[in-house]
Amino acid sequence: MNPGSNPGKRDRLWRSSVIGLPYAWLLLFFLAPFAIVFKISFADPIMAQPPFTPLIDWGAESGRRLLATLDNYRFLLEDKLYWLSYLKSIKIAAISTFLCLLLGFPMAYAIARMPQPWRNLLLLLVVLPFWTSFLLRVYAWIVMLGKQGLINQLLIQLGIIDAPLQMLYTDGAIYVGIVYTYVPFMILPLYATLEKLDLDLHEAAADLGARPSQVFRDITVPMAIPGIIAGCLLVFIPALGEFVIPALLGAMDSLMIGRTLYDEFFINQDWPLASAVAVVMLFILVVPIMLFQRLQQESQV
Amino acid sequence: MTEPTGESTQTAACTGTPWEDSDTRPFIELRGLSKQFGVFTAVNNVDLEIYQGELFTILGGSGCGKSTLLRMLAGFERPSAGRILIDGVDVSDMPAYDRPVNMMFQSYAVFPHMSVEQNIAYGLKKEGVARSEIESRVSEMLDLVQLKTLARYKPGKLSGGQQQRVALARALVKRPKVLLLDEPLAALDKKLREQTQFELMNIQDKLGTTFVVVTHDQEEAMTLATRIAVMRTGEFVQIGTPSEVYEYPCNHYVADFFGNINIFEATVVNARDGIVTAELEGTGTLVEANHEGPLARGQKIRIGVRPEKLLINRDEPGTAGHTVTRGVVEDLAYYGNRSIYRVRSGSGRVIEVSTQNYQRSAKLLLEWDDEVYLSWDSSCSVVLTE
Numbered sequence: 179m180n181p182g183s184n185p186g187k188r189d190r191l192w193r194s195s196v197i198g199l200p201y202a203w204l205l206l207f208f209l210a211p212f213a214i215v216f217k218i219s220f221a222d223p224i225m226a227q228p229p230f231t232p233l234i235d236w237g238a239e240s241g242r243r244l245l246a247t248l249d250n251y252r253f254l255l256e257d258k259l260y261w262l263s264y265l266k267s268i269k270i271a272a273i274s275t276f277l278c279l280l281l282g283f284p285m286a287y288a289i290a291r292m293p294q295p296w297r298n299l300l301l302l303l304v305v306l307p308f309w310t311s312f313l314l315r316v317y318a319w320i321v322m323l324g325k326q327g328l329i330n331q332l333l334i335q336l337g338i339i340d341a342p343l344q345m346l347y348t349d350g351a352i353y354v355g356i357v358y359t360y361v362p363f364m365i366l367p368l369y370a371t372l373e374k375l376d377l378d379l380h381e382a383a384a385d386l387g388a389r390p391s392q393v394f395r396d397i398t399v400p401m402a403i404p405g406i407i408a409g410c411l412l413v414f415i416p417a418l419g420e421f422v423i424p425a426l427l428g429a430m431d432s433l434m435i436g437r438t439l440y441d442e443f444f445i446n447q448d449w450p451l452a453s454a455v456a457v458v459m460l461f462i463l464v465v466p467i468m469l470f471q472r473l474q475q476e477s478q479v
Numbered sequence: 480m481t482e483p484t485g486e487s488t489q490t491a492a493c494t495g496t497p498w499e500d501s502d503t504r505p506f507i508e509l510r511g512l513s514k515q516f517g518v519f520t521a522v523n524n525v526d527l528e529i530y531q532g533e534l535f536t537i538l539g540g541s542g543c544g545k546s547t548l549l550r551m552l553a554g555f556e557r558p559s560a561g562r563i564l565i566d567g568v569d570v571s572d573m574p575a576y577d578r579p580v581n582m583m584f585q586s587y588a589v590f591p592h593m594s595v596e597q598n599i600a601y602g603l604k605k606e607g608v609a610r611s612e613i614e615s616r617v618s619e620m621l622d623l624v625q626l627k628t629l630a631r632y633k634p635g636k637l638s639g640g641q642q643q644r645v646a647l648a649r650a651l652v653k654r655p656k657v658l659l660l661d662e663p664l665a666a667l668d669k670k671l672r673e674q675t676q677f678e679l680m681n682i683q684d685k686l687g688t689t690f691v692v693v694t695h696d697q698e699e700a701m702t703l704a705t706r707i708a709v710m711r712t713g714e715f716v717q718i719g720t721p722s723e724v725y726e727y728p729c730n731h732y733v734a735d736f737f738g739n740i741n742i743f744e745a746t747v748v749n750a751r752d753g754i755v756t757a758e759l760e761g762t763g764t765l766v767e768a769n770h771e772g773p774l775a776r777g778q779k780i781r782i783g784v785r786p787e788k789l790l791i792n793r794d795e796p797g798t799a800g801h802t803v804t805r806g807v808v809e810d811l812a813y814y815g816n817r818s819i820y821r822v823r824s825g826s827g828r829v830i831e832v833s834t835q836n837y838q839r840s841a842k843l844l845l846e847w848d849d850e851v852y853l854s855w856d857s858s859c860s861v862v863l864t865e
Contacts, residue, residue, distance in 0.1 A: 381575070382582075382584055382649075388576055401591075
């Protein structure tokens with residue numbers, strides 16, 4: 179029998195390739211590079227090409243010899259600099275995520291409650307900034323926040339302040355930059371869940387005696403939790419590793435982990451240590467995500 | 480905050496016919512109630528009185544304004560004009576969360592993130608009822624709707640029928656003065672419908688709560704209701720008991736809405752002492768019918784006769800008090816317990832006849848193309864002037 183004419187077999191082949199494709203993608207572009215970085219993090223830096231020692235020494239007298247070292251991780255633990263950059267990154271990413279949620283929720287809710295033709299227009303406006311280069315938009319904030327910037331000039335003209343305020347190159351400027359850049363990533367998933375929210379549930383809660391604020395707390399927010407989680411992850415993850423915004427808007431000495439990583443790779447040429455920094459950062463990200471997932475699954479039962 | 484309904488108002492279900500008793504105070508009163516959406520009038524200046532313990536049904540096709548009326552009772556829509564009184568209190572401007580009224584939604588609107596128990600307890604928590612009382616009242620309700628074993632489940636795990644019971648329990652646990660039900664049986668399959676229908680009636684009987692049901696299904700309305708209000712284009716066409724609206728429809732629309740009816744064009748020959756004699760168009764057969772109200776000689780009217788009121792015979796029946804016409808069996812359908820015949824009369828009109836098969840026979844008593852006599856008692860003729 180011709181195997182091509184067997185529909186069951188062809189279906190199965192089709193199905194496994196559909197399922198297999200995303201797995202192959204993850205394997206090739208996520209897991210494989212990660213394995214390489216993971217491997218490098220156990221090496222020693224050397225002045226060579228590539229600038230790290232191999233994991234296994236094939237030429238040793240006793241045959242093969244494992245050269246793996248935990249020195250890089252030990253160094254990360256011992257040097258306060260790394261701890262501080264991690265903590266600072268987590269703090270900035272967490273506060274930015276919270277601010278995005280505070281700003282994004284009412285916007286997403288308002289858009290979801292608009293009549294249909296308005297919704298698409300407003301969503302378009304939300305993603306409109308993406309049509310300009312990200313770098314350009316961050317530079318624009320330098321123009322706005324600088325000593326001679328628009329905001330300072332306006333405040334002086336209005337007589338509210340006498341001397342220009344130091345706004346650029348502060349943590350505040352980093353928050354402004356991150357929130358401004360990432361708020362659409364909060365709005366879009368929130369909108370997707372809020373738009374599907376059944377209005378009958380709101381009316382049912384009101385019917386049972388809930389005031390509008392109670393309806394919001396008891397129904398709207400709990401029902402939006404998948405969107406809140408998705409939005410928070412979409413903001414928190416890139417914000418944690420953000421390099422450009424703190425580099426352009428932040429103070430020179432404000433070390434976020436993205437900056438530390440960059441310095442280790444390109445300035446110090448210490449690939450193994452940089453790899454260790456990257457691996458630890460990944461674990462900082464993956465652990466809370468997995469906890470979230472677990473929580474989500476449990477709440478479904 | 481709503482006053483917890485005292486036992487005094489929880490009297491037994493409506494017995495007798497309070498709407499005929501001028502001394503009984505209506506429990507729900509709608510006075511000149513209207514609702515406009517832009518230029519569209521959904522509800523047009525309606526008046527209605529519903530009595531305590533009634534199972535009142537508002538019946539109409541889609542877009543007739545019945546849902547808008549229900550939503551105004553619940554407090555989700557503000558009336559454009561008119562007042563709503565419940566138990567003597569004007570609630571027209573009261574927000575939904577303060578009204579002594581609860582609703583069972585067509586979509587059930589059960590909170591998916593709360594367990595069955597939490598769903599039922601929600602309204603009591605908002606009311607500020609003590610924890611111990613919440614527990615006992617929720618457990619009482621779980622018994623009533625037979626969901627005790629599923630108390631800790633999330634609604635997602637329940638069937639449609641079970642979710643509906645949650646919705647019902649959640650509304651009833653607040654001991655509302657009025658329970659509003661929006662198409663309560665529409666989403667259920669046939670078997671479950673019948674079962675739920677009887678359960679609803681039992682629960683209503685047990686608690687004595689006034690139920691207001693909105694439906695588009697005349698059968699549902701007939702079997703559930705103490706009284707039915709037939710609604711069309713924002714107004715009530717007729718309000719009456721199920722048998723009143725079925726047997727004494729006030730016009731063609733109502734007659735046609737409830738089951739099948741044969742309509743004959745006729746001309747009034749004589750009308751006096753509440754008895755009308757009219758000549759059927761086409762055949763010239765004379766019909767007698769009971770009708771109060773003025774009719775002029777020569778006036779065009781319609782005579783309606785329900786299919787089950789017609790007798791079908793091969794032989795000429797006695798004519799005393801009966802109207803008789805002749806025809807040929809054009810089509811027949813055998814349903815086991817009954818048969819339906821479509822008979823073409825002399826005037827070319829097709830008349831539907833429904834008979835109970837009270838004789839046991841393997842052969843059909845009447846066949847296609849049989850010549851038959853159709854007759855009906857003159858008291859069964861319905862005079863329709865509109």
